[in-house]
Amino acid sequence: MSANDPLARLPEAASFTVTSTTIAEGAALPLSEGKDVSPQLSWSGAPEGTKSYAVTVYDPDAPTGSGFWHWAVADIPATVTELPENAGDGTGAGLPEGAFTLPNDARVTRYLGAAPPAGHGQHRYFFVVHALDVESLGVPADATPAFLGFTISSHILGRAILTATAETPGDGPERTERIEVSRLIPAPAEAVFAVLTDPKGHVDIDASGMLLDAEGDPVRRAGDRFVVHMDREALGDRPLGKYDVEVVITEFAPGKEIAWTVESATRTPVRHIYGYRLEPADGGTLVTSYYDWSEISPEWKGRLVFPVVPESALKSTLGILERTVRRRAA
Structure with a gap:
């Protein structure tokens, strides 16, 4: 630009x-x-x-x-x-x-x-x-x-x-529809996974300021759902105010991987995917946060500029995740 x-x-x-x-x-x-x-x-x-x-x-x-x-x-x-x-x-x-x-x-x-x-x-x-x-x-x-x-x-x-x-994304080999960032968190995978499966844990690690609260039981399998109360005004980009979304778990491997998409009662789901992979490593757990928008519909590709979540936000969330795991352990 x-x-x-x-x-x-x-x-x-x-x-x-x-x-x-x-x-x-x-x-x-x-x-x-x-x-x-x-x-x-x-x-x-x-x-x-x-x-x-x-x-x-x-x-x-x-x-x-x-x-x-x-x-x-x-x-x-x-x-x-x-x-x-x-x-x-x-x-x-x-x-x-x-x-x-x-x-x-x-x-x-x-x-x-x-x-x-x-x-x-x-x-x-x-x-x-x-x-x-x-x-x-x-x-x-x-x-x-x-x-x-x-x-x-x-x-x-x-x-x-x-x-x-x-912005219209390019169509060449340089085009990407997925972001991944990793961080070594000095804690066992079970402790990290406990935060990621807890609805209120998602609020605790949010780096955007949009997540106000969450309701629901800890998730245990793919297909589980919980509600998150959102406030888009925190970003100051779209006049959407406060609203609720439903988090739908799409991948679930205990201690190894969790992923989800987000649905709203007022609009067609975008179907982009957020997730975490966990791998044992010296000194703790290597946690990879990813955001994938490769499967979204042409309707949404024409309405939003992707990625809607930048790489910097994923990095920030991993830092907050480490802090949250430490606090919960204490």
């Missing part, structure tokens, strides 16, 4: 606030895969004297030399402070009277979803609401978004910016 700031050389303008019920600042966008649905946008705090708005969506990291414009809407009345989800469907039905969509860089008059080239790395998507000092910019309906941006620059009063990301 490039470090360039596409707004750095534009005229200075007051800042105001834009939020969304469908995307979050810094979070990953779903890859389009033919589903080009513009997110809901709401804004507030525009400068005094605002007479209209424009909305643009731009990817400065596209390998074109000039970035890529995904959406551009002009002449939104000053009385409007929200666009509903899928307002960029191309029909104009979701836009307020007087507003119109310009052709994007694919020359289609609609919102075009995120679809960075495979293996090109993470791209940024700048969702910008521009507060303007004129009721109409007077740009032609077939103008380019770049021309719209040039016209905006002489009428800008304020900008509200929401930045999201997207």
